[in-house]
Amino acid sequence: MGYPKFLEEILNTEKINILEFRQPYPDEMYIKVEEKDFGKLCHLLHKRLNSAVKMFFAEDLRTESKKYTLYCVFLNEQKRSWVIIQQDISSDNPHFSSLAKDIHSASLFEREIREMFGIEPQGNPDLRRLRLHDEVWPQGFYPLRKDFTHSPENSSPNLQYKFNRVEGEGIFEVPVGPVHAGIIGPGHFRFSVAGEPIINLEIRLGWTHRGVEKILEGKTAFEAVKIFECISGDTAFGYSLAFCQGAEKIFCANVPVRSQLLRALYLELERMYNHANDIGGIALDVGFSFPAQFASLIKEAILQLNEKLCGSRYLKGINVVGGVRGDIDKTKQELICQELSKIKNDFLALEEMLFSSVSFMDRIDSTGILRAKTIRDLGITGLAARSGGIGLDMRKVLPGIYDSLSFKVIKEQAGDVAARLKVRCNEIKESINIIKQCLERLNTCPPQIEQKVQRAQEGFAIGCVEAWRGPVRVWTRINAQGKIERCKIVDPSFHNWEGLSFAVLGNIIPDFPLCNKSFDLSYSGNDL
Amino acid sequence: MSLNILKNSIRKGNVTIALDTSGLVCPPEIEKMGRELKKLIHAKFGRSFHIREVDTGSCGACESEIIACSNPMYDIQRFGIDFVASPRHADALLVTGPVSKNMALALKKTYEAMPEPKFVITVGECAFDGGVFKESYYVHGAVKDILPIALHIPGCPPTPISIILHLSQFLKNI
Numbered sequence: 001m002g003y004p005k006f007l008e009e010i011l012n013t014e015k016i017n018i019l020e021f022r023q024p025y026p027d028e029m030y031i032k033v034e035e036k037d038f039g040k041l042c043h044l045l046h047k048r049l050n051s052a053v054k055m056f057f058a059e060d061l062r063t064e065s066k067k068y069t070l071y072c073v074f075l076n077e078q079k080r081s082w083v084i085i086q087q088d089i090s091s092d093n094p095h096f097s098s099l100a101k102d103i104h105s106a107s108l109f110e111r112e113i114r115e116m117f118g119i120e121p122q123g124n125p126d127l128r129r130l131r132l133h134d135e136v137w138p139q140g141f142y143p144l145r146k147d148f149t150h151s152p153e154n155s156s157p158n159l160q161y162k163f164n165r166v167e168g169e170g171i172f173e174v175p176v177g178p179v180h181a182g183i184i185g186p187g188h189f190r191f192s193v194a195g196e197p198i199i200n201l202e203i204r205l206g207w208t209h210r211g212v213e214k215i216l217e218g219k220t221a222f223e224a225v226k227i228f229e230c231i232s233g234d235t236a237f238g239y240s241l242a243f244c245q246g247a248e249k250i251f252c253a254n255v256p257v258r259s260q261l262l263r264a265l266y267l268e269l270e271r272m273y274n275h276a277n278d279i280g281g282i283a284l285d286v287g288f289s290f291p292a293q294f295a296s297l298i299k300e301a302i303l304q305l306n307e308k309l310c311g312s313r314y315l316k317g318i319n320v321v322g323g324v325r326g327d328i329d330k331t332k333q334e335l336i337c338q339e340l341s342k343i344k345n346d347f348l349a350l351e352e353m354l355f356s357s358v359s360f361m362d363r364i365d366s367t368g369i370l371r372a373k374t375i376r377d378l379g380i381t382g383l384a385a386r387s388g389g390i391g392l393d394m395r396k397v398l399p400g401i402y403d404s405l406s407f408k409v410i411k412e413q414a415g416d417v418a419a420r421l422k423v424r425c426n427e428i429k430e431s432i433n434i435i436k437q438c439l440e441r442l443n444t445c446p447p448q449i450e451q452k453v454q455r456a457q458e459g460f461a462i463g464c465v466e467a468w469r470g471p472v473r474v475w476t477r478i479n480a481q482g483k484i485e486r487c488k489i490v491d492p493s494f495h496n497w498e499g500l501s502f503a504v505l506g507n508i509i510p511d512f513p514l515c516n517k518s519f520d521l522s523y524s525g526n527d528l
Numbered sequence: 529m530s531l532n533i534l535k536n537s538i539r540k541g542n543v544t545i546a547l548d549t550s551g552l553v554c555p556p557e558i559e560k561m562g563r564e565l566k567k568l569i570h571a572k573f574g575r576s577f578h579i580r581e582v583d584t585g586s587c588g589a590c591e592s593e594i595i596a597c598s599n600p601m602y603d604i605q606r607f608g609i610d611f612v613a614s615p616r617h618a619d620a621l622l623v624t625g626p627v628s629k630n631m632a633l634a635l636k637k638t639y640e641a642m643p644e645p646k647f648v649i650t651v652g653e654c655a656f657d658g659g660v661f662k663e664s665y666y667v668h669g670a671v672k673d674i675l676p677i678a679l680h681i682p683g684c685p686p687t688p689i690s691i692i693l694h695l696s697q698f699l700k701n702i
Contacts, residue, residue, distance in 0.1 A: 135633075136629045136630060136633075150665070179582055179638055182613070185583050185586070186583055186631060186634065206630060207585070207631050208586070208631070209628055209629075210626060210661040210664050211667070214664065215661060227660050230587045230589075230654075230684070231587060232587055233588040233589025233590070233591075233592060234588050234589065234592060236587075236589065277592075293599065297601060299596075299599075300601050313593075313687065314589050314592075316684070523583075524586065524587045527585075
């Protein structure tokens with residue numbers, strides 16, 4: 001059998017019965033095993049590939065085979081591929097043995113599987129629901145099951161969410177949210193403090209849950225793009241791109257080089273405006289308002305550039321399955337060059353302003369430290385991981401067009417607010433370089449931008465994009481009618497929120513906004 | 529001491545540098561509209577019109593544009609409009625998002641906490657009728673089914689200019 005080497009080696013020492021092995025694309029391999037081997041193989045791969053659980057989700061296949069299927073996704077960084085372990089679960093009294101006891105990064109996914117499908121992760125110590133809040137949603141309604149038709153009528157189940165409590169003399173609980181003082185998404189933060197330092201922070205999310213994964217079911221790939229643009233407004237382009245990449249794999253569409261270059265260009269513009277926003281936000285949260293306002297002008301300049309390029313400030317309506325809509329012609333290319341040099345100058349001035357202020361640096365230095373061990377254990381991804389010494393960037397692992405563009409993966413060791421700020425600053429500079437390279441190559445590139453997709457094909461695939469927060473992961477199954485059968489979305493914020501609750505420990509509540517902004521996680525992307 | 533500072537500043541002159549905003553576009557009608565807006569707010573609200581914003585499940589793009597209204601480019605504050613941290617200080621409630629089940633109670637409570645007279649303004653497609661999420665099992669769909677709406681600002685998301693123009697039009701008609 002032609003198993004890959006790492007799997008061969010595992011099979012040599014362990015007795016694991018592989019029911020099915022498929023490699024539908026060079027970067028995805030599906031390994032189906034029996035129920036008893038599932039946990040064991042996941043553990044072995046987790047150790048062997050040194051990978052957190054990247055995705056873990058269920059699919060309701062009861063109409064075809066009277067079964068649910070679980071998929072647990074790891075990343076083989078060296079071989080640049082996803083390794084997906086599959087397990088079938090019987091539909092009566094559905095349950096599986098929890099991975100969370102040993103692999104912490106599986107824990108949130110298991111809670112999600114339980115609330116959405118009613119499949120019990122046996123042995124998971126935390127079974128509280130993430131998104132379907134106990135106060136408004138009774139037990140026993142599982143929205144992602146295929147036979148779920150309507151929500152429960154006007155029920156107020158009167159259940160209460162149990163927060164982890166810290167008890168003892170002099171402990172205070174400070175509840176904040178869901179409605180916050182600023183103009184920001186809703187989340188509930190419960191601090192336990194002893195004197196000034198935070199000794200526990202529990203973050204309760206799910207407030208913006210809109211049932212995105214269910215809405216996507218039954219939509220065609222073309223209809224779905226618009227929904228993807230509304231999952232997290234600040235990552236509209238990253239999301240639509242992640243979905244399109246998955247769908248293009250399924251439809252075997254070769255995206256023209258010009259489209260790929262344009263996509264890289266837009267993705268970097270998205271990264272730049274968001275990083276500018278966050279750099280300003282960090283300054284604002286320590287009360288350093290001049291650079292904060294200055295940064296907001298840089299963001300505005302990029303948004304206005306976006307509008308001139310494609311008609312949308314948030315880069316909506318560009319991606320289609322098979323390519324992009326609208327070319328960037330010579331005049332637009334010149335416009336980008338001009339604007340970029342202005343933005344770069346402004347940005348360098350901003351950087352100078354921040355890093356030369358002693359009182360500002362004093363606030364951010366060694367504040368909100370996230371250690372490399374915590375990053376690995378929790379499965380923290382993207383920018384937050386790179387600031388703490390874990391230099392994983394999907395633009396290098398699964399590069400696509402980025403293979404031909406030269407850029408550095410920005411990494412810092414300290415894991416504090418200052419490190420996250422530095423990574424942001426340096427990534428903006430790298431983005432400017434990438435955009436310049438794209439522009440150069442556009443000159444010599446054939447004009448075709450969209451590949452007509454001939455006919456919808458059946459299949460499933462992962463699309464993954466290193467958006468500005470981190471990797472946006474989308475697994476899609478499209479049926480023979482060209483409709484989406486199941487779609488699983490993982491935002492980088494999903495694990496990183498938990499990272500925030502570790503980063504603030506030992507810090508004081510007044511530094512919480514600062515820590516929070518340095519991560520700048522998505523509420524809507526997490527809550528779906 | 530203060531004399532020295534004064535002397536110093538006379539000697540050195542103005543040390544702040546004008547920002548280069550030549551590339552940025554803020555149409556002149558905003559200025560004109562803004563002056564009218566300021567007069568209206570002065571007359572009808574005693575100098576300032578305070579807004580509290582609530583996100584009931586938006587994707588964050590509407591929030592981003594509402595925040596942009598206060599950046600130095602548009603600077604809505606100079607016309608007398610300000611975003612406040614508490615509903616107790618607010619004249620108007622700005623609502624975004626399709627009202628997820630989880631946020632319905634928080635939305636009602638925020639509205640109830642506001643002093644009279646109060647207005648509700650919805651921003652973006654989602655708040656109008658649920659937008660792309662209207663068929664979901666977990667959204668109420670329209671803010672107007674829960675609270676009385678005085679104004680809707682359309683767009684996905686509406687631009688800062690559109691937000692300012694709509695607010696100005698609205699205050700004229702109160």
